[in-house]
Amino acid sequence: MGIVVRDLVKRYGDKTIIDHVSFEIDEGELVSLLGPSGCGKTTTLRCIAGLETPEEGFISIDDAVVFDSANGIMVEPYHRDIGMVFQSYAIWPHLTVFENVAFPLRIRRRPAADIEQRVARALDMVGLGEFRDRSSQQLSGGQQQRVAVARAIVHEPAVLLFDEPLSNLDAKLRDQTRAEIRKLQRDLNVATVYVTHDQAEALSLSDRILVMHSGIIRQQGTPSEVYGTPLDTFVADVVGPANFLLVTVRDGATVLADGTALRAVGGGEGVAMIRPDRLIIGGASDNALSGTVRQRLYLGGHYEYLVAVGPSLLRVLSSVTVAEGAAVTLSFATADCIILPAITGETTPWA
Ligand SMILES: Nc1ncnc2c1ncn2[C@@H]1O[C@H](COP(=O)(O)OP(=O)(O)OP(=O)(O)O)[C@@H](O)[C@H]1O
Ligand SMILES: [Mg+2]
Structure with missing residues (x-):
């Protein structure tokens, strides 16, 4: 050893x-x-x-x-x-x-x-x-x-x-x-x-x-x-860029604050974690959220977008070209949306 x-x-x-x-x-x-x-x-x-x-x-x-x-x-x-x-x-x-x-x-x-x-x-x-x-x-x-x-x-x-x-x-x-x-x-x-x-x-x-x-x-x-498969929001945040959305359980379903149901891995109260490269602009998948492009950064070969979805700003990495201000649909697969326990205190990345 x-x-x-x-x-x-x-x-x-x-x-x-x-x-x-x-x-x-x-x-x-x-x-x-x-x-x-x-x-x-x-x-x-x-x-x-x-x-x-x-x-x-x-x-x-x-x-x-x-x-x-x-x-x-x-x-x-x-x-x-x-x-x-x-x-x-x-x-x-x-x-x-x-x-x-x-x-x-x-x-x-x-x-x-x-x-x-x-x-x-x-x-x-x-x-x-x-x-x-x-x-x-x-x-x-x-x-x-x-x-x-x-x-x-x-x-x-x-x-x-x-x-x-x-x-x-x-x-x-x-x-x-x-x-x-x-x-x-x-x-x-x-x-x-x-x-x-x-x-x-x-x-x-x-x-x-x-x-x-x-x-x-x-x-x-x-x-x-x-x-x-990070165990919690802290690990998810430390090992890579991550989006976090607060979720609750209503009638057995995992939902966002506005009531939108999410298909995700795991369940319960907590935070839904989605990696920026797993959010698809347009497209059709298990989940779809409507948002508005707030900012676009050209990174050479692909863009980094900040997309406002309700009260949240989501980071999206995509090679699709969309203008700032455009209305977009973000879709993502069940497997790419993971419900994690929220670690509160010094690290609350979604707050
Ligand atoms: N000689 C020392 N006396 C008192 N506190 C110390 C001493 N050396 C380190 N610490 C404290 O121990 C903690 C851990 O320090 P450490 O240097 O191991 O952190 P680190 O993870 O390497 O951070 P960084 O990424 O900034 O290098 C810190 O809070 C630091 O202030
Ligand atoms: Mg050090």
Whole structure:
């Protein structure tokens, strides 16, 4: 087993930041921690890395126990078999590319010939072989981040930890680096935790996604499970764009506030969730709602519309061209309309 985290608890003062979190990650598996700012993603990662001391719980890396509150075990970060990439590259500007990447080997006192060979291989893997003697200050942001990735893999750790590694890159470089990270992770076949608050990144990269909310794991599953069958409105909102409509039950039927009946998956009081790409402009399907186009944004190849339906504004992604102000019918299938329990409080996306 790559990583085992059991009943992890981390507090700052009297505030519980991580509240009995448990998960396991297999060798070769890439698992994302996805959730809004402040939900505890970085803290979870830092506990695995040994940069934070949890109050309670158990953590093992490649079957070696690195933290166990019950038995007083806390292994120092440098003795954990991990490679970590931070959001800010954390590259040392006064060192060359080679010396930055060599650092994990130097602190492990590896022989010079070994260091030479491993650094060369890691730099080749990230496509920076020719840059070895450059000063790190003479690199672009994307190149610096690749130095950080090379440094994380150079000692062939059992586990890779990424904390929002792409957030400082521009959109195009982000897509490219994302694909490179996935390929590298597959080639190395290591258990990987990938922290992000970017839903597209989590959906495209992950074998599994753990959706975090205020220090707990709200749902875990494959990208298609958490996207297609979210357990509640919070998860639905975190994993992708979603429309929410309040529904009630009248005479056994699920209805909107104005009495319109909906054919949906599930039932009861709550919120109907429909993804923007599942709303069809015109067309005929199990459900039909009348609305008015309030806004149209051209996204290249398709449009994003905001359509007023009664008191609600629905987001619609469509390649159909309709003018602002036009009256439209939005149709959608029963399977694309899911009734979810509403999570109230800090996240009420439909309010
Ligand atoms: N050293 C600290 N002392 C006190 N509170 C802290 C400390 N570090 C983090 N926190 C708090 O713990 C909570 C979780 O922080 P964490 O950095 O894990 O969030 P995150 O999910 O990584 O968020 P983001 O997406 O913004 O990076 C936050 O409320 C934060 O303010
Ligand atoms: Mg963070």
